[in-house]
Amino acid sequence: MRSLGIDVGAKRKGLDAVLLDETLIPSETRRHMGVEEVGELIRQVRPDVVAIDSPPAWGRSPGGSRLTEREIRRFGIQSFGTPSDPKKASSVFYDWMRAGFEVFEAAAQEGFARYASGAVAGRAIEVFPHATAVVLAGCLPPSGTAAGRAKREWRRGVLRGEGVATEDLRSSDQVDAALAALTGLYALGGRCFAPGDPLEGVIVLPAATLPPPPYPRCRQAERSDGQDQLVFHGLARCGCGHPDCASSTSREFAPGHDAKRKSLLWGLARSGQDAVDELRRRGWQVPPEMG
Structure with a gap:
């Protein structure tokens, strides 16, 4: 289409x-x-x-x-x-x-x-x-x-x-x-x-x-880097955890940002068990050396 x-x-x-x-x-x-x-x-x-x-x-x-x-x-x-x-x-x-x-x-x-x-x-x-x-x-x-x-x-x-x-x-x-x-x-x-x-x-x-009318007004929240983060009614900040991400989404991740989360976890997995546990919980591959 x-x-x-x-x-x-x-x-x-x-x-x-x-x-x-x-x-x-x-x-x-x-x-x-x-x-x-x-x-x-x-x-x-x-x-x-x-x-x-x-x-x-x-x-x-x-x-x-x-x-x-x-x-x-x-x-x-x-x-x-x-x-x-x-x-x-x-x-x-x-x-x-x-x-x-x-x-x-x-x-x-x-x-x-x-x-x-x-x-x-x-x-x-x-x-x-x-x-x-x-x-x-x-x-x-x-x-x-x-x-x-x-x-x-x-x-x-x-x-x-x-x-x-x-x-x-x-x-x-x-x-x-x-x-x-x-x-x-x-x-x-x-x-x-x-x-x-x-x-x-x-x-x-x-x-x-x-x-039902009327629509509420959106609000702005401040991000950890001091910039404004738009907050949409019914949406939440993307959960990928990437420091440059400013997306809001009705799901856990904005479209395509599950890959960003996986990449971030790969980096963290090499220095901590928590990231390895999350990768396995999500059914994502762990770094080869962590297998």
């Missing part, structure tokens, strides 16, 4: 794109694309779903927001509203939405019709990276992470907690494109929920169900 995530900005800022598959390693990244490049990218990477960080069209509900936006606000997830009033829609503030509409049109020309309900394969879906990060973390961003580097690193931490390789994501926009792609990947596997009215567009979230 392959999911193409697209972060949308106004024309001067451009679009960022990330392609993810089941390896969770970005296999394609683009920065500052024009809308006219979207079709060629889709033809080149052949995704199963296109996940776009934008509404597909103006709202239909009276007022300044759609039902899908009002629904997620009940959970404490704030978003810009998509207006139905033509006077509001003419504001330059909404230039980025107009760019997003064009991305949906470009995707449709490549066979990815706008998603309404049901299976997402072969569709262009609306996603919201902030909402994705909150749903995956199980909590709202901690205080002090609303903008800039702190916001980017919190969202990057959410991606790492899901096992996504983030080393090549060089900007906040690429992090958001990766969150969009991850949402599409989970939705392809049936892990999705899309509140709202399909006629005016629904935001696809990476969970089959949501907890």
Whole structure:
């Protein structure tokens, strides 16, 4: 399965794109694309779903927001509203939405019709990276992470907690494109929920169900090296014990970090019986000279 995530900005800022598959390693990244490049990218990477960080069209509900936006606000997830009033829609503030509409049109020309309900394969879906990060973390961003580097690193931490390789994501926009792609990947596997009215567009979230609203706020704990460690609701710090590890996970180890634990134990086994006992308890091979 392959999911193409697209972060949308106004024309001067451009679009960022990330392609993810089941390896969770970005296999394609683009920065500052024009809308006219979207079709060629889709033809080149052949995704199963296109996940776009934008509404597909103006709202239909009276007022300044759609039902899908009002629904997620009940959970404490704030978003810009998509207006139905033509006077509001003419504001330059909404230039980025107009760019997003064009991305949906470009995707449709490549066979990815706008998603309404049901299976997402072969569709262009609306996603919201902030909402994705909150749903995956199980909590709202901690205080002090609303903008800039702190916001980017919190969202990057959410991606790492899901096992996504983030080393090549060089900007906040690429992090958001990766969150969009991850949402599409989970939705392809049936892990999705899309509140709202399909006629005016629904935001696809990476969970089959949501907890009772609102989400709690995440907290930050200080690591032993004096740096902040993000603590996500329902997640704990990875148990690999590696001094450079800052991952949170719902399991004992972050993806791939069992190997780090084993390597650490091999080093310790040569100087103490406790590490040998843990290796044997886990069913892992002990160093040859310790056999």
